[in-house]
Amino acid sequence: MSAAYPHISPQKLHPLVLSILLASGPSVALDTGSITASVLSPDCLEYKVVGICFWLLCTPFGCTVKTSTKIRHFIPELVVSSYATTGANPWTEMATLSSPISGAEGGGNLITPNTQRDNLPRFKNVDAIGHPGGWAATQLASQSGYACASGATAFIPYYLSTWDSLAWRHGIPESLYPESLVPGIREIGRQLAGNMWGNVYPRQGFLVQPDDFKAAAVMAQRAGDVITRNWQPHVYVPLTPVPRDGYWPPGPIVENDASTHKWQLLSPVVQPTCAIFPSDPVQSADGGYAWSLWRPYSCCKREGQTFLFSIDFEGGAS
Template identity: 35%
Template sequence: MNATIRRLLLVVFFCANLVAAQSSAKQYECIQLRVVGVCIWIVCTPFGCDIEVKLKIGHFNPDVMVTVINPQGVDRVEDPKRIDTFNRNHNNLIHQDALAVGHPLTGRIYCPSNTTAASPYFSAQLDIPSWRWGGLDALHPASWVPGLREIGNWPLNRWGHIYPRTGWTIQYAQPKAAAVVAHRVGDIITRDGQPHVYRSILGEPVFVEDNKLTWSPGSLIENSNEEGWWQPTSPKMEQCLLFGENDTLALRGWGGGRVSKTGDYVHALWRPYACCEIDDGALVVIDFMPFPTPVITH
């Protein structure tokens, strides 16, 4: 028993030092692998207690690939029926379709995922009433209150609004318009009961798969990686980032070097999971830190 306790204390001491080392450096790779705690499994009998200690691992999983398609080509279109309450140039108005499917590497890193590779979760062609015309999203306060649910920081650095979650954007930079549309798709599929045709990837808060106890992420939020962030994969493969970066002083702007010749864009949505291996007995979970750490925001 004493030897088991000493081993447990050594594991805790090692992990605590590892956490301190990890938190001292800002790492922005997509996976953000961390030791976030330990799972202690305890089995007691009249002859004593047996303790097994499993590391609790946190990392981001690539859950879905969101493809943003411009069915009208790369040129902007003007729709006189579309009302722009901000009175901006309608030449920046564009409609894009989108498709979300399970990422080929989902659940293949360490922790299981709430998605299945190649499985469809959203198609704009099946969601035409809401994706084209707004549907019930138009009744949401964020659809008509400026600054509510915005990507970027309203009013000085405004990429676009989340609501209504349609394919229409008013954005002069084509890569930003595609990013707004991708985030709208992510916003829909990471929630239950939305007025759209889709399959939710929200999942249970805690589930068991592949002999691992897994903690799921929550619903996607803008301007933070707390529940997920994005990896541009086409037309240019990059590391993960947040949409909404303030590029007002940049020479080329955020869209510089990211323009697609075909008007199509692909973004991978990575979401944070934590898990530990299952063993026999009662469970005690000790968290060394929340995950993700650090939380990155705009």
């Protein structure tokens, strides 16, 4: 952690992490403690100094131009759970948020282990909840100017598929969208590469996919696609942070594009690395999966009243 956030003392960060873990108790299943600990991943963080910001600082004695370092890194914003049995979110402490309600009581896959029946659809519920570790770490580190603040708030339910049953269980209205009807549009993976897992549209909970992990991943991608955009025909809270001087939050996630997002597997096992889908499948015994959704932020410390512009080392200005 100290390498990821230069000039921040490990003695200050480690007690915070330890106190959260101790307060959460030992990690037997996926719980807040294990989720918080998962943020200690340099591979997912991908911390970089990318440029310089210029500010105008004025005092009664005159004005001067000040500079600050522009940095870029990924932040785990959401814990996205994809699971078969309604009310059985793998993040145990949040499971009560998605208990069965009228219109969303049932759950479970429609297929059997019989390989001759792999043409039947699987179903997954999806919950997307504010990541506790990403929020806590960036709230602390962003005060120093050497990290960006997360646009997500810990424990806020940004999406619960049980509350979006018309779209998630019936595909209304997205089953009629061109992206749903025309092959080759908005696919996760590629047909030519032989690794196409499924289509993003319609963004619902059913998919014909013989591999349970791949089906769950497609559902997570669909939910993330909705949440990171405004005005979608779903019941959700948009996660679309607004840019401001010296702060550049990410845009919508795009499948197959690692510059817009990354996934870190949390359940059935916590992995220390991130990837986009398609990735290596890890099967769950109970059909429950969870990932951290990481997205890239850029920012620089305010050094004056007026932001002038920034220069990126790789070229370009903003």
